[in-house]
Every structure is written in structure tokens, then in C-alpha cells.
Amino acid sequence: MKELKYLNAYFIKYRGRLLLGLLVTIIAAIFKLVVPREVGNIVNSVRRNLEGEIDLSTMQSELLTSILFLIGATLLSALFTFIMRQTIIVVSRYIEFDLKNEVFQQYQRLSLAFYKKNRTGDLMNRISEDVSKVRMYTGPALMYSTTTITLFFVVISYMLYTAPILTLYAVAPLPILSILIYKLSIAIHKRSTIVQQYLSKLTTFTQESFSGIAVIKAYGMEGRTNINFEELAKGSKDKNVDLARVQALFFPLMILLIGISNISVVYIGGNQFIDGKIDFGTIVEFLIYVNMLTWPVAIVGWVSSMVQQAEASQKRINEFLSEVPKIQNNTKEKTPVKGAIAFNNLSFTYNDTNITALKDVSFTVNPGETLAIIGNTGSGKSTILELIGRLYDVEKGMLTIDKEPISNLNLDSLRGAIGYVPQDAFLFSDTIGKNIKFGKDDATEEDIIEAAKKASVHNNIIDFTKGYETILGERGITLSGGQKQRVSIARAIIKNPKILLFDDCLSAVDTETEEEILQNLYAISKDKTTIIVSHRVSSAKNADKIIVLEDGKIIQQGSHNELVNLEGYYKELYAKQLSEKEM
Numbered sequence: 001m002k003e004l005k006y007l008n009a010y011f012i013k014y015r016g017r018l019l020l021g022l023l024v025t026i027i028a029a030i031f032k033l034v035v036p037r038e039v040g041n042i043v044n045s046v047r048r049n050l051e052g053e054i055d056l057s058t059m060q061s062e063l064l065t066s067i068l069f070l071i072g073a074t075l076l077s078a079l080f081t082f083i084m085r086q087t088i089i090v091v092s093r094y095i096e097f098d099l100k101n102e103v104f105q106q107y108q109r110l111s112l113a114f115y116k117k118n119r120t121g122d123l124m125n126r127i128s129e130d131v132s133k134v135r136m137y138t139g140p141a142l143m144y145s146t147t148t149i150t151l152f153f154v155v156i157s158y159m160l161y162t163a164p165i166l167t168l169y170a171v172a173p174l175p176i177l178s179i180l181i182y183k184l185s186i187a188i189h190k191r192s193t194i195v196q197q198y199l200s201k202l203t204t205f206t207q208e209s210f211s212g213i214a215v216i217k218a219y220g221m222e223g224r225t226n227i228n229f230e231e232l233a234k235g236s237k238d239k240n241v242d243l244a245r246v247q248a249l250f251f252p253l254m255i256l257l258i259g260i261s262n263i264s265v266v267y268i269g270g271n272q273f274i275d276g277k278i279d280f281g282t283i284v285e286f287l288i289y290v291n292m293l294t295w296p297v298a299i300v301g302w303v304s305s306m307v308q309q310a311e312a313s314q315k316r317i318n319e320f321l322s323e324v325p326k327i328q329n330n331t332k333e334k335t336p337v338k339g340a341i342a343f344n345n346l347s348f349t350y351n352d353t354n355i356t357a358l359k360d361v362s363f364t365v366n367p368g369e370t371l372a373i374i375g376n377t378g379s380g381k382s383t384i385l386e387l388i389g390r391l392y393d394v395e396k397g398m399l400t401i402d403k404e405p406i407s408n409l410n411l412d413s414l415r416g417a418i419g420y421v422p423q424d425a426f427l428f429s430d431t432i433g434k435n436i437k438f439g440k441d442d443a444t445e446e447d448i449i450e451a452a453k454k455a456s457v458h459n460n461i462i463d464f465t466k467g468y469e470t471i472l473g474e475r476g477i478t479l480s481g482g483q484k485q486r487v488s489i490a491r492a493i494i495k496n497p498k499i500l501l502f503d504d505c506l507s508a509v510d511t512e513t514e515e516e517i518l519q520n521l522y523a524i525s526k527d528k529t530t531i532i533v534s535h536r537v538s539s540a541k542n543a544d545k546i547i548v549l550e551d552g553k554i555i556q557q558g559s560h561n562e563l564v565n566l567e568g569y570y571k572e573l574y575a576k577q578l579s580e581k582e583m
């Protein structure tokens with residue numbers, strides 16, 4: 001129960017509703033007791049009349065009173081059961097909602113390194129499956145335990161008071177039932193976990209097959225994919241059958257043990273009635289009690305396995321909740337950014353791969369200047385941009401923004417001052433308009449259109465029937481690579497940030513469009529610091545400064561004119577790309 005202690009704060013938060021729920025649960029359970037007692041009275045009245053102890057009219061009036069009690073108690077019990085569900089179960093839904101939000105907010109706080117370490121499926125599972133399991137503890141488990149304890153306490157005391165020996169015979173099989181159900185629940189839980197894992201594998205496989213359908217078809221791999229799916233589905237089916245086999249034992253087991261209890265009541269009760277020790281009505285009453293107790297007793301086993309599962313789930317949730325984000329905001333007050341960026345003998349190694357992506361890198365960019373970074377794949381270009389966005393912390397050397405070490409800047413101020421266009425443009429399944437205004441909630445329609453024009457994508461957008469209202473992604477239209485890149489550029493431009501970072505984001509557009517966007521950028525970026533990462537000299541030639549990276553090191557630095565006149569990588573690349581253009 002150590003891990004579940006975490007939830008106590010939530011129980012305290014909703015203590016009013018919860019206490020009311022518990023109280024109502026107890027009252028509802030007490031009202032349930034009236035039914036067997038009145039049924040017993042009815043049977044006794046009829047018997048007494050048949051044996052001539054009371055006349056017809058007395059019997060009728062006794063029956064009427066009992067029936068009225070029965071109706072009243074049943075109605076009240078139903079009403080209280082309703083209120084009980086409305087309180088305890090509703091509270092569990094509130095807690096589920098709060099916990100999901102808490103986990104999601106924590107996910108948002110955690111750094112990229114965390115996402116590298118953990119698989120998406122696992123993140124999704126903890127926020128959905130695990131939180132649902134925990135809800136079972138905060139709601140149903142709590143409700144059933146209270147009902148069981150109350151019913152047990154009241155019913156058994158009453159039974160003991162009425163017929164102690166008969167009570168012992170009647171309840172003897174119940175603890176056995178509880179233990180067996182507990183064992184069964186554990187077996188069911190083990191099997192359900194395996195079923196769940198198979199389901200997860202099957203879902204991942206199916207999802208990947210849909211996402212990669214173009215590749216599957218292009219390689220003619222439909223047959224192989226079908227076989228793989230069938231193998232996975234067969235595994236899943238076998239595990240499901242295994243689970244169903246164990247689950248099938250649940251009800252027969254209950255029926256068997258209830259049957260034993262009933263037979264004991266009839267046999268022992270019958271003998272006691274013959275001996276004149278109890279009323280005939282008591283036997284009927286006890287039969288109802290036994291049946292009434294069976295479900296709560298069976299539930300003891302079920303509840304304990306529910307609590308165990310919740311404990312395991314909460315442990316997984318706590319693991320993530322206690323994770324400290326690697327990137328910490330060290331400054332509470334806002335720190336406005338002007339945009340002077342300086343790298344000083346900076347080296348950077350990715351912890352997970354141990355790859356040293358940057359080696360002793362030094363350069364400066366002043367506000368209003370444009371820097372272009374050129375280099376082969378894997379030379380460390382994107383890493384530079386990620387460090388400026390503080391997606392990773394610098395460990396060796398120094399990175400300053402406006403002469404302040406980057407870690408001294410307020411994180412929101414820093415990221416708010418950056419318009420970042422990543423290499424793989426990511427667009428949400430939403431309208432184009434909303435995708436563009438992603439970083440600027442208060443952007444007007446005119447702002448959106450202006451940004452789209454500057455990113456040279458406006459004409460494409462208005463060609464769609466629904467224009468800026470066109471839905472993108474799975475439910476909607478698929479943009480071409482170049483269109484995606486330009487929508488992503490518009491998203492950065494609309495923010496009007498102090499620092500613009502373009503990570504090879506013109507690679508999928510033709511040279512004319514590239515030229516058009518660069519011209520627009522030239523006007524926009526007059527008062528901004530702009531960094532353009534590219535493989536093309538055409539994207540770099542107008543920059544104030546160009547650095548050439550090779551294997552994490554700066555091998556050349558200067559303006560286009562300087563570099564084309566220097567023997568080396570840049571000049572060769574320029575000549576190569578010039579000749580390609582002429583061809």
C-alpha cells in the first residue's frame with residue numbers, strides 16, 4: 001500500500017463527498033437487511049395462520065405491514081445505493097481526471113532525454129491503463145469494501161443473535177470462497193496482463209502497418225505482413241483462451257459454495273425447526289442472508305486483487321511523477337531576449353549514444369545577423385539549434401545568450417523568443433490555420449495569411465476547397481513535403497520571435513520557392529537573429545556569416561565571398577552545386 005499513499009492527498013481533497021458516500025454506503029447496507037427479516041415474518045405469519053395460531057385477518061394485517069416495510073426498505077435501499085454511486089464513484093472519476101492531468105503536465109515538463117528513454121506506448125499506457133486501474137481502487141474497491149464490512153458486521157451479528165449454531169454452518173464455506181476467489185483473481189490478473197501485452201503488440205503492429213502501408217505496398221510485402229499479423233493474432237488468441245478458461249471457473253466456484261451454504265442452512269435449520277429451536281421463517285431468512293453475503297465475500301478476493309493491481313499501476317505512475325526534468329528553469333522572473341548568441345569552446349555529447357556531436361565549437365551571432373550552418377549529415381548542425389532552444393543542457397564549454405549563460409535565462413522567456421522550424425515539420429491533425437497560429441494564440445486571420453504569404457505557401461492553401469480551414473493529418477489532407485515545410489516556416493514567422501532557427505527546412509522546396517522565401521526572410525529578419533541550417537549553398541550565400549561543420553568541428557568560417565575564394569569544403573560544395581544547376 002506504500003505507493004497508494006500518494007493518493008491520500010486526493011482523498012483529502014474530496015473528503016466531504018467521500019465521507020458522505022461512506023455514510024450512505026453504510027445506511028444502504030443496513031436497509032438491505034430489512035428484506036430478509038420481513039420475508040421471514042411473512043413466512044411465519046402464513047405458517048401461524050395455517051397452524052391456526054392466528055386468524056385470517058391478523059395474518060392479512062401482518063402481511064400488509066411486512067409488504068409495506070419491504071417496499072419502503074427496498075426503495076430506500078435503492079435510493080441510498082444511487083447516492084452511494086453518485087458520491088464514491090463520482091469522486092473516483094474526479095481523482096482519475098486529476099491524476100491524468102497531473103501525469104500529462106509532468107510529461108510536458110520532462111525533457112527530450114526522457115522521451116528518448118521511454119517508449120510512446122509506455123507513456124500512453126501509464127496515463128490511460130494505469131490511471132484506470134488506480135481509479136478502481138479509489139472508487140469501486142472502496143465502495144465494495146465498505147459495503148462488505150458493513151453487511152458482514154450487521155448481518156452476522158444479527159444472524160448470531162437469531163440462531164448462533166445455524167450461523168456458523170451457514171457462513172463456514174464463505175472464507176473458503178473468499179480465499180479461492182482471491183487466488184483465482186491473481187491467476188486472472190496474471191493472464192490479463194499477458195493478454196494486455198499481446199494486445200499492445202498487436203496494436204503497435206497494426207498501427208505501423210497502416211502508417212507504413214505505402215512502403216509495404218511498394219515492396220510487395222502484403223503477404224509477409226499478413227503472416228506476421230496472423231502469428232501475433234494467434235498468440236493473442238491463445239492467451240485470451242487461457243484467460244477465458246480461468247475466468248470460467250469464477251461463477252461455478254461461487255455457485256458451488258453458495259450451494260453448500262444453502263444446503264447447510266436447509267439441513268441444519270430444518271433439524272433445529274423440527275426440534276422447535278427456531279422459527280420456520282428463520283430458515284427462509286437465513287437462505288436470503290447467505291445469498292446476500294456471497295457476493296460481498298467473493299468481492300473480498302476481487303477487491304484485494306484490484307488493490308494489488310492499483311498498487312502496481314500507481315508504482316509505475318509514481319516513477320514518472322518523481323522523475324525530475326533534466327532542464328530546469330533556474331530564473332523565476334522573465335528575462336527578455338535580444339538575440340546575441342555565442343558558443344565558446346563548446347563540446348557536446350549525447351548521453352544515450354555517447355556520440356560527441358560538437359567538438360570545441362566557437363562562434364557568435366549578433367542580433368539582426370543571419371548565420372548559415374553548412375555541413376554533411378551527422379556533422380552536428382541540428383545539435384547547435386537544439387542547444388540554443390535549451391532542449392539539452394551544455395556540459396562542456398559555454399553557450400551564452402545576450403552574454404548570459406543560457407541556463408540563467410528564464411526558460412519560458414528563452415523559448416518564447418525562439419521560432420524553431422525543425423527538420424521534420426510536424427503538423428497536428430487540425431486545420432492549416434490553427435497549425436500556423438500554434439505558437440501565437442491571439443493571432444488574427446490576417447496575421448495567419450501574412451505569415452503564410454511570407455512562407456510562400458498562401459497560394460497553395462487557397463487552392464484547397466476549404467482554404468485555411470482544411471484539416472490536415474489522418475482525418476484530412478496530406479500536404480507535400482515542401483508544403484509542410486512552408487506551413488512550419490509560417491508557424492515560426494507568425495510568432496515574430498527574436499531568434500529564428502531553420503533546420504534544413506527548405507530541403508523539399510524547389511530553388512525558385514527557396515529564393516522567394518529567402519528574400520521574404522531577409523526583410524523579416526532585419527531585427528532578428530536568424531540561423532539557417534542547410535545542405536545548399538543557395539540557402540547560405542546571403543547570410544552574414546557561414547560556418548562549415550565537419551564531424552562536430554568548425555572547419556571553415558566566414559562570409560560567402562570569403563569562403564568561395566578559399567580552398568576547402570565550401571568552395572567545392574559551391575562549385576558542385578553550381579554545376580548541378582547548370583546541368
Ligand SMILES: Nc1ncnc2c1ncn2[C@@H]1O[C@H](COP(=O)(O)OP(=O)(O)OP(=O)(O)O)[C@@H](O)[C@H]1O
Nearest residue numbers: 350352353355357376377378379380381382383384
Ligand atoms: N537525440 C540524440 N541522441 C543521441 N544522439 C544523437 C541525437 N541527435 C543526434 N545525435 C547524433 O549526433 C550527431 C550529430 O547529429 P545532428 O542531428 O546534430 O547532425 P546534423 O548535422 O543535423 O545532421 P543532418 O544534416 O543529417 O540533420 C549524429 O551522429 C547523431 O547520430
